[in-house]
Amino acid sequence: MPTEAIESLIKKLSPLMEEDSEIFRELAVFFGDNSKVQTHRDDLSKFLGRKRLYQVLRFTGESYKDCVYQLVDDHPESMEALGMLRYYTSPSKKIDWEQIEHAEIALGKELTTNAYGWMPDAWTAFEGTEDSSEKSPSLVAILAFDYGD
Incomplete structure (x- = not known):
């Protein structure tokens, strides 16, 4: 889906969200047209539910699996999230799908020991660029939390 259409949908679903906020930008990236795994608009509407707080976490590591372990070990609050969208970025033009699969399995x-029920729970991947300064695999996790009444 083109970036303009995604940004318009985000504004429609969450009219009070600031366009220059980190969460707005990351949602536009996640659902943007450069994603290598198809994303679904329904996940966006579920993610932007009522009475939500958002957090963006960024990780780089030796592998995608290393990034996942950083998420789980360093941010246990992520297990309390209502929804999690995450994307992996390759350090090169070639995405190592097997390594992403290992990370998702990990x-x-x-999480089998934790009661979690993220809705939505979705991931995608992006190719790196040849001129990127980032030489390690990375993970961005976008979390939605309930802020209650």
């Missing part, structure tokens, strides 16, 4: 195994 995430699932780490």
Whole structure:
């Protein structure tokens, strides 16, 4: 979906969200047209539910799996999230799909001991660029929390 259409949908679903906020920018990236795994608009509407607080976490590591372990170990509050969208970025033009699969399996195994029910729970991936200064795999996790009444 083109960036303009995604930004318009975010504004429609969450009219009070600041366009220059980190969460707005990251949602536009996640649902943007450069994603290598198809994302779904329905996930956006679920994510932007009523009475939500948002957090963006960024990780780089030796592998995507390393990034997942940083998420689980360093941010246990993420297990309390209502929804999690995450994207992996390759340090090069070639995405290592097998390594992303290992990371997602590791995430699932780490969470079996926790009661979690993220809705939505979605991921995608992006190619790096040849001129990127980032030489390590990275993970961005976008979390939605309930802020109550």
